[in-house]
Amino acid sequence: MDINLNAFDIPVPIDHISFALGNNKLHQLDILRLDKLHDKISGNKWSKLKYNLLHASQLGAWCIVSFGGAYSNHLHALAYAGKLFKIKTIGIVRGEAVNNPTLKDCVNWGMELHFVSRKEYSALLNNETTNHLSVILEGAYMIPEGGNNDLGRKGCAEILQHVDAEQYDIICCAVGTGATIQGIAKSYSGAIWAFSPLKNARALKQSLDQSIENCRYIDEYHFGGFGKFPKEVTTFSKWFKHNHNIELDKVYTAKMFFGIQQELIKQDVPHARILAIHTGGLQGNRSSIPAEL
Numbered sequence: 001m002d003i004n005l006n007a008f009d010i011p012v013p014i015d016h017i018s019f020a021l022g023n024n025k026l027h028q029l030d031i032l033r034l035d036k037l038h039d040k041i042s043g044n045k046w047s048k049l050k051y052n053l054l055h056a057s058q059l060g061a062w063c064i065v066s067f068g069g070a071y072s073n074h075l076h077a078l079a080y081a082g083k084l085f086k087i088k089t090i091g092i093v094r095g096e097a098v099n100n101p102t103l104k105d106c107v108n109w110g111m112e113l114h115f116v117s118r119k120e121y122s123a124l125l126n127n128e129t130t131n132h133l134s135v136i137l138e139g140a141y142m143i144p145e146g147g148n149n150d151l152g153r154k155g156c157a158e159i160l161q162h163v164d165a166e167q168y169d170i171i172c173c174a175v176g177t178g179a180t181i182q183g184i185a186k187s188y189s190g191a192i193w194a195f196s197p198l199k200n201a202r203a204l205k206q207s208l209d210q211s212i213e214n215c216r217y218i219d220e221y222h223f224g225g226f227g228k229f230p231k232e233v234t235t236f237s238k239w240f241k242h243n244h245n246i247e248l249d250k251v252y253t254a255k256m257f258f259g260i261q262q263e264l265i266k267q268d269v270p271h272a273r274i275l276a277i278h279t280g281g282l283q284g285n286r287s288s289i290p291a292e293l
């Protein structure tokens with residue numbers, strides 16, 4: 001495996017949009033278009049993989065294994081990275097075997113998939129079991145679900161190199177495992193609004209509250225929870241695309257931008273300079289079946 005870490009050191013565009021807040025009020029917003037980083041490994045997933053791939057290669061690991069749901073942007077990105085950097089990848093997928101565009105890509109790019117029950121999934125994730133899979137995975141380099149480890153967070157600390165972060169009063173980012181925002185917080189001291197599509201994710205809220213000063217965990221806009229997409233979300237995405245010519249992913253960024261607009265209507269922060277991070281994930285929009293956590 002030959003990892004060229006600079007392969008993705010490319011400028012990422014920043015868009016400027018205005019949000020209508022009613023009463024003829026507008027609020028300017030900058031958007032860091034991490035979704036434009038690469039057409040396959042888009043958004044924050046490259047940041048989380050970067051140092052993990054390097055470490056795996058330094059260790060001479062024969063394979064990289066990671067975990068995710070059937071629509072996982074993380075597994076999708078890892079599979080492509082495996083193809084690009086010529087290293088074998090294995091994806092442990094939670095739940096019954098399905099065939100969707102995400103997993104089809106993974107297989108086409110050479111990832112070996114194993115579907116396991118939720119129970120087995122948690123046990124494997126926490127290294128609490130030995131079964132046929134643990135034997136297969138011996139000597140493999142393990143990346144936790146969502147790339148949420150120290151090396152993943154280290155990569156995310158570099159995300160703000162694309163912008164002059166200190167000019168912003170608030171940075172908005174969608175959260176799943178929280179790795180991205182924890183990385184970002186290492187290189188930014190202003191306020192952070194963490195938009196969560198998860199319902200009742202108390203452990204996540206607690207860990208972000210404890211690890212990041214100045215972090216507002218906002219989960220009012222989960223729309224029923226992870227992988228739930230009521231019509232309001234789709235309508236908002238269509239409106240956003242029509243108005244700003246930016247596609248949002250339905251799992252994370254559509255809910256976040258909806259939330260940002262609502263918060264700007266509710267909160268009185270008329271002069272706040274805001275940067276919202278478009279973390280990508282657009283590959284997931286191809287699946288019409290709702291994703292599940």
Ligand SMILES: *Cc1c(COP(=O)(O)O)cnc(C)c1O
Pocket residue numbers: 043044073074146174175176177178179180181249252253279280281282
């Ligand atoms: C994975 C993902 C996130 C969440 O990132 P975490 O580091 O797990 O918090 C946010 N947005 C998109 C589009 C993602 O794919």
